[in-house]
Amino acid sequence: MARFRIPNAFTRSMLDGHGLIGVIFGAVIYMLCLSGSLIVLVDQLTIWERPQATIVRAVSPDMLQRVSEDAYARASAAGVAHDIFINAPxxxxxxxxIYAYGEGGEADNHREWSADANGKLGPALEVPWVVFVQELHFNLTVPGALGRYLVGIFGTLLLASLFTGILAHRRILKDAFRLRWGGSTRLTNADLHNRIGVWALPFHLIVSLTGSLLGLSGLIIFGLAMVAFKGDQTRAIASLLGPQASEDSRPAPVPDIRPMLALIDAETPGARVSQLRLEHVGTAGQQVTVSVAAPGHLTRAESYVFSPDGTLKQKAGFTDGNVGMRIYGMLTPLHYGTYGGLALKVIYALLGGGLTLIVATGGNVWLARRRDQGRPAPRLERLWSGLLWGQPLALTLAAIGEVAGLAPALPTYWAVTLLVWLVVLALPQRLPPARLLRPMAGIALLVLACSHMAINALGNELGNTTSNGIDLLWLSVGLGMLYPFLASCIRRERRV
Amino acid sequence: MLDFVTIGAALLASLGGLFLLWHGWKTHADMRLRAACVALLWSMSAAIWIWRFGAEIGIPLALETAALVAFGFILTRMERREERPARKRAAIVDAAASSSRGSWRRYVLGTVRVLVAGPLGLIAAMAIAVVIATRTPMAEQTRLILAGLIVPTLWAIGIGWVVCHRRLAVQAASFATIGAAGIGLTLLAGA
Known part of the structure; x- marks a missing residue:
């Protein structure tokens, strides 16, 4: 029997297509992968950025009621009492x-508060760097729906490059365990690219597919719902998001949420409330959505929608509904790894780091291949190197700016990103950008960790384990980045 | 303690399967019996994850930890090589690319390629998804979500197809036909 062989022309065309996607869109995909690997640890980074925030371990129904009434009174005074969201610990x-939004939603005027363990509202938790990294990952800092759609499109391109990458890989079994380090740059990068790409493929497929759908959901899912329900917008939205608050603006008291919580507790004893949403609050058309944690399920929470009188309107069905609702509930947790505690988040951060490395090494292989073929692209090589090492530097400097209160994250990040690209183009040929930028990023990380620890020592906040853990992480990564530079200095010393 | 033992057992089973696979790969041994043992060990690992955390959480955990275990194992088997200076090659000048006519042609073709892979590919994927969302015998949310998941998958396959082949006519015609058929079916269903 003749052995099946993949035609060379097929591999060649797949490889060309794979390279084309990578070279055109690789820079943005790299930014998204790097910010995504960081944002997986969003809860830990939030505590790291504000270790002095008031810790609230648990909330009682009475306390939630008090908080919602207090928030409504404050939001009314500020003219933003349309919707109130309470994120429970x-x-x-x-x-x-607690967040209060006016009719314009998030884009319009809104207020935020943090409550203490007694439910007393205080100033909002300010985590501008974490918010910035989230925005970079959610919408590339492009405001509005356009940014989200762009991210969704890049998710689809990542998915396309995974498909073409696998089809282009002729020696997928032959090289399954081969990782060569040293020798030629192209071989080292290609081995890293292929090994991580193949062995972590299920993870890469999951995050790119969910990422693509999350980014494009406004376009795809609601577009499909509109077609399926023949343009009936209310039915289209209700089919996935559940019943909506009605437009009855007659004044009404803030609903009593305690009977609602008692009803949920009767169905699932001990269920921990994770979020309360009071929509069109203070009007006759208001409704309350209570989300409770769903241990043992992939979805982060189950949601119950109530009328203001405490009647259950609908249970979303993320845990026990039809297949569609259960998959819908799984999309975000599968993308961000929120279903297995800190250990899983660390696994997600590592695998996300692997995906970032695949994008980085993919570009390196493409550029090295051009050089080996006698068609080098020196400017592109410099810009690519500037991106790979400039991004950690830009993110770290943005964090230093916010931690030390020197500069806002968004302009710092983009200014550093652009400046790095200008600098790498102006550098002399004999100095590779990585040799300059890698130690700079390492030093910036050390400065970030040390300044953060020093600032918190002044506020007596050094006992926070999460915050110290993140500082230790910055120190380790910083030292890791400095290692090649320090090792070469030591070697030079010895030779002298 | 129980968690520690179960997770440890699942990781060991995953590592065991990987080791057997690696050993066979290294010694060029007959893989049939070995593959069965590897499948058994990996199934055991997945079964332990599912037993401890349920199928919803256990299956992704099994896949994600297997990926980490595999890469950790491969790192321990890394082959170190001597640094080798890159070979110097004479620069190749691509006459077609460097001429102004050639570069214009490339830009035009590139733009057409983007249009076929982008909007036209999305229309074709949406057309198939619309048929799934409106015509399959499932609960309405299930139809919508499955159709929604199919869109990025099909669109990505379409992008891959367009960028991997030089000739664009077949892809453009296919996407246009699929798009027209999907829209036609939807309009017929609505009429």
Whole structure:
């Protein structure tokens, strides 16, 4: 029997297509992968950025009622009492945060508060660097729906490059365990690219597919719902998001949420409330959505929608509904790894780091291949190197700016990103950008960790384990980045 | 303590399967019996994850930890090589690419390629998804979500197809036909 062989022309065309996607879109995909690997640890980074925040371990129904009434009174005074969201504490993020939005939603005027363990509202939790990294990952800092759609499109391109990458890989079994380090740059990068790409493929497929759908959901899912329900917008939205608050603006008291919580507790004893949403609050058309943690399920929470009189309107069905609702509930947890505590988040951060490395090494292989073929692209090589090492530097400098109160994260990040690209183009040929930028990023990380620890020592906040853990992480990564530079200095010393 | 033992057992089973696979790969041994043992060990690992955390959480955990275990194992088997200076090659000048006519042609073709892979590919994927969302015998949310998941998958396959082949006519015609068929079916269903 003749052995099946993949035609060379097929591999060649797949490889060309794979390279084309990578070279055109690789820079943005790299930014998204790097910020995504960081944002997996969003709860821990929030505590790290504000270790002095008031810890709230648990909330009682009475306390939630008090908080919602207090928040409504304050939001009314500020003219933003259309919707009120209360994020209850979780084991990973033991904070009680309250958000009030006017009719324009998040984009319009809004207020935020943090509550203490007695439910007393205080100033909002300010975590500008974490918010910035989230925005970079959610919408590339492009405001509005356009940014989200762009991210969704890049998720689809990542998915396309995974498909073409696998089809282009002729020696997938032959090289399954081969990782060569040293020798030629192209071989080292290609081995890293292929080994991580193949062995972590299920993870890469999951995050790119869910990421693509999460980014494009406004376009795809609601577009499909509109077609399926023949343009009936209310039915289309209700089919996935459940019943909506009605437009009855007659004044009404803030609903009593205690009977609602008692009803949920009767169905699932001990269920921990994770979020309360009071929509069109203070009007006759208001409704309350209570989300409770769903241990043992992939979805982060189950949601119950109530009328203001405490009647259950609908249970979303993320844990026990039809297949569609259960998959819908799984999309975000599968993308961000929120279903297995800190250990799983660390696994997600590592695998996300692997995906970032695949994008980085993919670009390196493409550029090295051009050089080996006698068609080097020196400017592109410099810009690519500037991106790979400039991004950690830009993110770290943005963090230093916020931690030390020197500069806001968004302009710092983009200014550093652009400046790095200008600098790498102006550098002399004999100095590779990585040799300059890698130690700079390492030093910036050490400065970040040390300044953060020093600032918190002044506020007597050094006892926070999560915050110290993150500082230790920055120190380790910083030292890791400095290692090649320090090792070469030591070697030079010895030779002298 | 129980968690520690169960997770440890699941990781060991995963590592055991990987080791057997690696040993066979290294010694070029007959893989049939070995593959069965590897499948058994990996199934055992997945079964332990599912037993401890349920199928919803256990299956992704099994896949994710297997990936980490595999890469950790491969790192321990890394082959170190001597640094080798890159070979110097004479620069190749691509006459077609460097001429102004050639570069214009490339830009035009590139733009057409982006249009076929992007909007046209999305329309074709949406057309198939619309048929799934409106015509399959499932609960309405299930139809919508499955159709929604199919869109990025099909669109990504379409992008891959467009960028991997030089000739664009077949892809463009296929996408246009699929798009027209999907829209036609939806309109017929609505009429």
């Amino acid at each position: 979780t084991p990973e993020l033991p904070l009680l945060n």
